[in-house]
Amino acid sequence: MRYSEVFSQGFDPARVHPGGLWPDELLVAGVRVDALGRIAHWDAAAEALLGYPASEVLGSRGEMLAPMSRFPRVESLMERITTGPATTGPCTARHRDGRPVELAAWTYRVPETPGVGGDVFAFLVAVSAVLEMRGSRALLDGLCGQSPIGLAAFDSDLRYLQVNTALEAINGVPEAEHLGKRLHEVLPDINSAEMEAVMRRVLDTGESVVDFRVTGRTPATGLEDRVWSCSHFRLEDTRKRPFGVAISVVDVTARVRAEQAAAESHRRLDLLNEAxxxxxxxxxxxxxxxxxxxxxxxxxxxxxxxxxxxxxxxxxxxxxxxxxxxxxxxxxxxxxxxxxxxxxxxxxxxxxxxxxxxxxxxxxxxxxxxxxxxxxxxxxxxxxxxxxxxxxxxxxxxxxxxxxxxxxxxxxxxxxxxxxxxxxxxxxxxxxxxxxxxxxxxxxxxxxxxxxxxxxxHDTAVTLQRSLLSHRLTPPPGIEVAHCYRPASDINEVGGDWYDVVGMSGGRAALVVGDVMGHGITAAAVMGQLRSAVRTLARLALPPEQLLRELDAGMADLPGAPLATAPMRSATRQPAPARSPRPAILHRPSSTPTAPPNCWNCPPGRRWESAASTSSRSSCRCPRAASSSSTPTASWRPAARTSTSD
The missing domain is CATH 3.30.450.40 (GAF domain)
Known part of the structure; x- marks a missing residue:
C-alpha cells in the first residue's frame, strides 16, 4: 500500500491496534505536504485538532497555520514539515479560533524521483494531550503496581490484555505468560468456564457483576483450594463502544472459612437444642x-x-x-x-x-x-x-x-x-x-x-403387686364373688391397688378393695402390709368401722404415713353395708355440733377436724353427691390433728 493511500482512508478509531490504546484520548492527526509545499491531505483528526476543515487548507501552503507575531518565537508547523529530512520535535500552529496549539510532530520525507524532493508525511499530536495521557497512565500504572487487589483487563475475545503485580502473585504466573491467553489456559484448576460465562454476559449487557466466587487452585496455592471474590465491569471507549472486560480479584478464603465455621456452629447448636x-x-x-x-x-x-x-x-x-x-x-x-x-x-x-x-x-x-x-x-x-x-x-x-x-x-x-x-x-x-x-x-x-x-x-413393682394380689378368691359356701382388676391410671404405673375376700365365722365374708396413694415399689409394699393386716383383723369378726379404726392406728406406725382408702362390706346371705357413724363438724370450739342430713359424698371412717369428743355427732361440709353408692368407703391417715371424730 502506498503512503498516500494510508491517509486517503481518513481517521478511523476502529483501526487502532487491539493492544488497548484509546484513540480518542490521544488524537493523532495525519497531514501530507507535496514537493511544492502545498498541503495535499488533511484528515478528520487534523480538523479536530486545529479546527480547520479540509476545504480551507488543501492546496494552500498553510499560511493560516502560522502563529501570530505576538507569540514567542517557536518553529512553526510548516517549517517543521518542509525543512530537513525525517524529524521529530515540537512545533506550534495557530488554531482556527486564534489560540496557539503546541504540537509534537513526526515527519518523514518520501523520495519519488532521484534528485527531486518528494512528499512529506507528518503525524501530529497535541502536547497537552500527551502530558494528560502520561499523567493518567502514571496514575493507572501506580494503581496497578501498588494495589493489593488483583486487577486484569481482557479483550473482546476474553484474552488477557494486562494484569497487575498483585494478580501475578495471586495466580503465581508472570504477566508475560498471561497476555494473549484465555483464562483456562493460564489457570486450568479453577472454575474458568463459569467465570468466562460471567465475563461474556458483562461484555454483552454492560451490567457489572460483583462478588462472583471463583474456587480452585493456582500455581501460587499449590494443593490448597482457595476462594476468590471477583467483580467484573465492561471497558468502553469515549464513544461508549465496548472493547473488553476488567476484573478485580480478592482472596476471601479466610472470610469464607470463618462464615462457614459460624454457620456450622449455629447448626450444631440447633441440633443440640433439637436433641x-x-x-x-x-x-x-x-x-x-x-x-x-x-x-x-x-x-x-x-x-x-x-x-x-x-x-x-x-x-x-x-x-x-x-x-x-x-x-x-x-x-x-x-x-x-x-x-x-x-x-x-x-x-x-x-x-x-x-x-x-x-x-x-x-x-x-x-x-x-x-x-x-x-x-x-x-x-x-x-x-x-x-x-x-x-x-x-x-x-x-x-x-x-x-x-x-x-x-x-x-x-x-x-x-x-x-x-x-x-x-x-x-x-x-x-x-x-x-x-x-x-x-x-x-x-x-x-x-x-x-x-x-x-x-x-417397674418390673420389680409389677412382680411384687402380682405376688400380693389374690389370683384365686375362695369365699365361704353360699357366697359367689366375681372380680376383675383394671388399672385406672397409666398402664405403665404400678400402684397400691388390691382387692380381697376374707372368710369369716358364721358363713360371713369381708369384701375389701384398697388403694394406697402413690405408685411404684413403695405403694406396692404398703399395699401388701395393709392386705395382711385386713385379713388378720377381719378374722377377729370386728365390725367394719372398728376394723378400720384399728387399721388406721396401725398405719400411724408405717414410715412416711401413707394415705389409703378402702371400701369394705361385710356380707352374709343378705348383704348389709358396713358404715361408720356419720361425721360431725364443729364450727366453733364452744359451739354444739349439729347432725347434718345424709351426706353420701363423705366416706365413713375418714377423720374430720373437730374439737368435740369422739362421741359427738356432726356433719361435713362437702357438696352433695350427684349419685350415691351403697358401698361405704373409709379412708385413714395418722392421727395428726388435735381432735378427731370418726
Whole structure:
C-alpha cells in the first residue's frame, strides 16, 4: 500500500491496534505536504485538532497555520514539515479560533524521483494531550503496581490484555505468560468456564457483576483450594463502544472459612437444642434409642444406628461392667432410616443381635470409652474390618465414605454405642463433629439409663403387686364373688391397688378393695402390709368401722404415713353395708355440733377436724353427691390433728 493511500482512508478509531490504546484520548492527526509545499491531505483528526476543515487548507501552503507575531518565537508547523529530512520535535500552529496549539510532530520525507524532493508525511499530536495521557497512565500504572487487589483487563475475545503485580502473585504466573491467553489456559484448576460465562454476559449487557466466587487452585496455592471474590465491569471507549472486560480479584478464603465455621456452629447448636427437645420423651429404651437415630439424620449423618448391650437391653436388673475380654453382644434398638435406603439396608435391622470379638473396632471404642472415627473409608479401613463384617465394603461401594462410633456412657457405665455414617457429597467427620456426637450420645445415654432404671423398678413393682394380689378368691359356701382388676391410671404405673375376700365365722365374708396413694415399689409394699393386716383383723369378726379404726392406728406406725382408702362390706346371705357413724363438724370450739342430713359424698371412717369428743355427732361440709353408692368407703391417715371424730 502506498503512503498516500494510508491517509486517503481518513481517521478511523476502529483501526487502532487491539493492544488497548484509546484513540480518542490521544488524537493523532495525519497531514501530507507535496514537493511544492502545498498541503495535499488533511484528515478528520487534523480538523479536530486545529479546527480547520479540509476545504480551507488543501492546496494552500498553510499560511493560516502560522502563529501570530505576538507569540514567542517557536518553529512553526510548516517549517517543521518542509525543512530537513525525517524529524521529530515540537512545533506550534495557530488554531482556527486564534489560540496557539503546541504540537509534537513526526515527519518523514518520501523520495519519488532521484534528485527531486518528494512528499512529506507528518503525524501530529497535541502536547497537552500527551502530558494528560502520561499523567493518567502514571496514575493507572501506580494503581496497578501498588494495589493489593488483583486487577486484569481482557479483550473482546476474553484474552488477557494486562494484569497487575498483585494478580501475578495471586495466580503465581508472570504477566508475560498471561497476555494473549484465555483464562483456562493460564489457570486450568479453577472454575474458568463459569467465570468466562460471567465475563461474556458483562461484555454483552454492560451490567457489572460483583462478588462472583471463583474456587480452585493456582500455581501460587499449590494443593490448597482457595476462594476468590471477583467483580467484573465492561471497558468502553469515549464513544461508549465496548472493547473488553476488567476484573478485580480478592482472596476471601479466610472470610469464607470463618462464615462457614459460624454457620456450622449455629447448626450444631440447633441440633443440640433439637436433641434436647426430641430425645427422652418417654421412659422406653427402644423409643429413646430411635429418637437419637432420628435426630442424627437432621443434618448430621446420612445413616445412624443405636446398639445397647444385650444385658442392658433385655434385663434391666442385670449388672454389666467393663470386662469385655470375650467380646460383646449388642441389640439394635435404633436405626434411621429404618428401611428403604440401599445403604441402610446393608446394616442389621432393628431388633437384631450382633456379636463382636474383642479385637473388633466396635469393641475397642467401647473399651476405651472414646469415639472411634474413620474419616475416610478406604481400602485400608475395609481390610481392617473385613474379618469382622463385610458391610463396610458394601457401604463404600454405595458411597458411604466416613463413619463415627461413639460409646453411650451414663453414670460410669457403658450401655452400648451409636454409629453415624456419611455418604457423598457430605464431607468427612471433623473433630467438631466428634464433639457434637459425643454431646448427643451423652444426653441420650442418660435418658436410656433412666429408662433402664425405671424398667427395673417397674418390673420389680409389677412382680411384687402380682405376688400380693389374690389370683384365686375362695369365699365361704353360699357366697359367689366375681372380680376383675383394671388399672385406672397409666398402664405403665404400678400402684397400691388390691382387692380381697376374707372368710369369716358364721358363713360371713369381708369384701375389701384398697388403694394406697402413690405408685411404684413403695405403694406396692404398703399395699401388701395393709392386705395382711385386713385379713388378720377381719378374722377377729370386728365390725367394719372398728376394723378400720384399728387399721388406721396401725398405719400411724408405717414410715412416711401413707394415705389409703378402702371400701369394705361385710356380707352374709343378705348383704348389709358396713358404715361408720356419720361425721360431725364443729364450727366453733364452744359451739354444739349439729347432725347434718345424709351426706353420701363423705366416706365413713375418714377423720374430720373437730374439737368435740369422739362421741359427738356432726356433719361435713362437702357438696352433695350427684349419685350415691351403697358401698361405704373409709379412708385413714395418722392421727395428726388435735381432735378427731370418726
Amino acid at each position: 434436647a427437645a426430641r430425645i427422652g420423651t418417654t421412659l422406653d429404651m427402644r423409643r429413646t434409642a430411635q429418637e437419637l437415630a432420628d435426630v442424627a439424620l437432621r443434618g448430621f449423618a446420612d445413616i445412624a444406628t443405636v446398639d445397647l448391650m444385650v444385658a442392658a437391653a433385655d434385663d434391666a436388673a442385670a449388672t454389666f461392667g467393663s470386662d469385655l475380654a470375650g467380646g460383646i453382644a449388642v441389640r439394635r434398638l435404633g436405626k434411621a432410616p429404618a428401611r428403604g435406603s440401599p445403604e441402610a439396608d446393608v446394616l442389621a435391622p432393628l431388633g437384631a443381635t450382633l456379636h463382636y470379638p474383642p479385637d473388633a473396632p466396635y469393641v475397642q471404642a467401647i473399651t476405651r470409652r472414646d469415639p472411634f472415627v474413620v474419616a475416610e473409608v478406604d481400602e485400608r479401613a475395609i481390610t481392617a474390618s473385613s474379618c469382622h463384617t463385610g458391610a463396610v465394603r458394601q457401604l463404600r461401594e454405595l458411597g458411604v465414605h466416613s463413619l463415627l462410633m461413639v460409646p453411650l456412657l451414663a453414670r460410669g457405665k457403658v450401655l452400648g454405642a451409636t454409629t453415624f455414617y456419611r455418604a457423598a457429597p457430605a464431607r468427612p467427620f471433623s473433630p467438631d463433629d466428634v464433639a457434637l456426637a459425643r454431646d448427643m450420645a451423652s444426653r441420650a445415654a442418660v435418658y436410656l439409663d433412666n429408662a433402664r432404671l425405671y424398667t427395673r423398678e
